Amino acid sequence: MVTLTINGKQIKAPAGEMLLETIRRQDIEIPALCHHAAVEPFGACRLCTVEITRQSWDGWKNYVTSCLFPVEEGLIVQTHSSEVTRIRCTILDLLLASSPNSRVIQDLASEYGILASSYVVDAAGDDCILCGLCTRVCSELGMNAIATVERGRLKKVDTPFSEPSASCIGCTICAQVCPTGHIRFEERGLKRKIWYKEFKLIACSECGRSLKLTPEMKQYFSERQQLPEDYLEQCADCKQKQTVDRFNRIIDRSEEVI
Amino acid sequence: MENRFHVRPELCIACKSCELACAFTHSSLQGQPGKSRINIKVIKADESRLINTPLICLQCDEAACATICPTNALQWNLETGALVHHDLRCVRCHLCVAACPFGNIYFDPVTDYPVKCDLCDGDPMCVKFCPSGAITWLPLTEAEVNRIQPEINEEADTD
CATH class of the missing domain: 3.10.20.740 (Ubiquitin-like (UB roll))
Structure with missing residues (x-):
């Protein structure tokens, strides 16, 4: 101390x-x-x-x-x-x-009392402040799908050659941590699009609702964190129903207490 | 941890007082209720009978949510024995919500962070508001005895 x-x-x-x-x-x-x-x-x-x-x-x-x-x-x-x-x-x-x-x-x-910049304003400037948080998180988790590319004025965050990256698993963590909300992704139903790449989302094996996870994420993280893949198959709601069912079978004594 | 939740679904009347108590204890914006971390699930057992079960985080020793979290955002509070979610470390990947085998982690729609039972710093509010005793907070030994009482009685008879 x-x-x-x-x-x-x-x-x-x-x-x-x-x-x-x-x-x-x-x-x-x-x-x-x-x-x-x-x-x-x-x-x-x-x-x-x-x-x-x-x-x-x-x-x-x-x-x-x-x-x-x-x-x-x-x-x-x-x-x-x-x-x-x-x-x-x-x-x-x-x-x-x-x-x-x-x-x-x-x-x-x-x-801080600044309503307009006193410097020459780049009217076409995007929301990215090049803080590199997205790329740091991406590499910390081992994906390394995005990085800062180009130099000086042209510097930006992107995938290699602005093409869909084989390392991107569609986790959208880069978008979630971005402090200015510059990184965006589209999500409709069971489809997600980020960094020029389209992903299918996992549907709950019981009710079909989206788990908001891509199969690539499931495979990658269950291996990295050493949790069996079958933990990531059903939505929370269906798991709750199963839990209730199990609780009550235990109470009814139709199932032995483990 | 000395105390455990003792949940008795047969006593639950689904009044949802616990959910309210939880939501107001964990308000996400000032004065507004947060997402409740306890949830009463009502299912139809058969034609005439409904079963109400209060579902709450079991604070698993080997928790799937903590295992899958890639940034270690779920950490044990050794004082209260609760597995606590730290928003500051969270990258909102949704993995913990999907991984919990009991469905006991939720997403707060306001803050967009996962929320789970933190045992209210060792003094769970839901228990205080339960009118029927369906959810109680008992010392571990007492909760354990209540759980397997029939067997213990039988053993006592044979002695």
Whole structure:
């Protein structure tokens, strides 16, 4: 355990924990778009920047991304000082220029008092802020179906050669974690389309309702997580019916208690 | 964990008080009820008889939901003995909902995250609102004794 000061309050935190986690545990809200607990911190969006100093620094200060900065003994942290707010405003100003149509960015920027970007706005800019959360989650789970392609202004998230990828299993996790909702997928009935690829969805073996899983997902995850595939065949509703049935057969004593 | 749910479907009158208690304990937006993690399933046993069964997470030791979760979002709270879902680690892949063999994990339509029974930090609210004693929260030994009472009585007779 280390002791540090956040916004004037003394706080204990487990050594090795990242500053962002500690700050959020205090119910202090700071924005972070590229952060997800399921993957290692990355520091792409820079919005979680905070001000740090120490007694011994004699008034000197430093600005660090809290998602990447481990807590230290005697650290003095300010999460909303005027300089931190100025830095965040600049970042949001830039994000608003490159993704002017993103609802998430607009809302966050207006929270910091920015209603229009002061930079040259890319009117055709999409909602992707290139934080790479989708690609990190995809590779963390072992699929590696998408990555950032091209460089500089042309950089974007895509499958290799913008073609349907053999590694994509249609799990839509990239779309689920995307902070701005840029990655989209279509789902109609038992069909799902994502990253130029069409998937059939598994239907419940009893009632035929969609399980919202693709056969590729079922095969991949049951092998990776070592759970027999037959766990993923029926919908929750049908399983509940079976459970009730079983309970009551036990109560009626027509079936032995296991 | 010292206590266990003791569910007796034959006493359940399907008043759904437990569902309400759960929904209001776990409100997803301020002042609004959340998705209930307990569900009374009513099925037709035969022409004249309905069976009501309160279904709630069994906190399986080897839980299928936790096994299939690729990001380890389901973790044990060792204090309460509950297998708790952590939204922060969740990537909403739907695998846990599909994997539970009893259908006891649900999707909250508001937050779009899976929800499951967290034992209300060791003091389940559903139990307090059950008027008929269909669902009780008993020390493990007592719940165990109640479950296999007939056999125990028989053994006691032979002694």
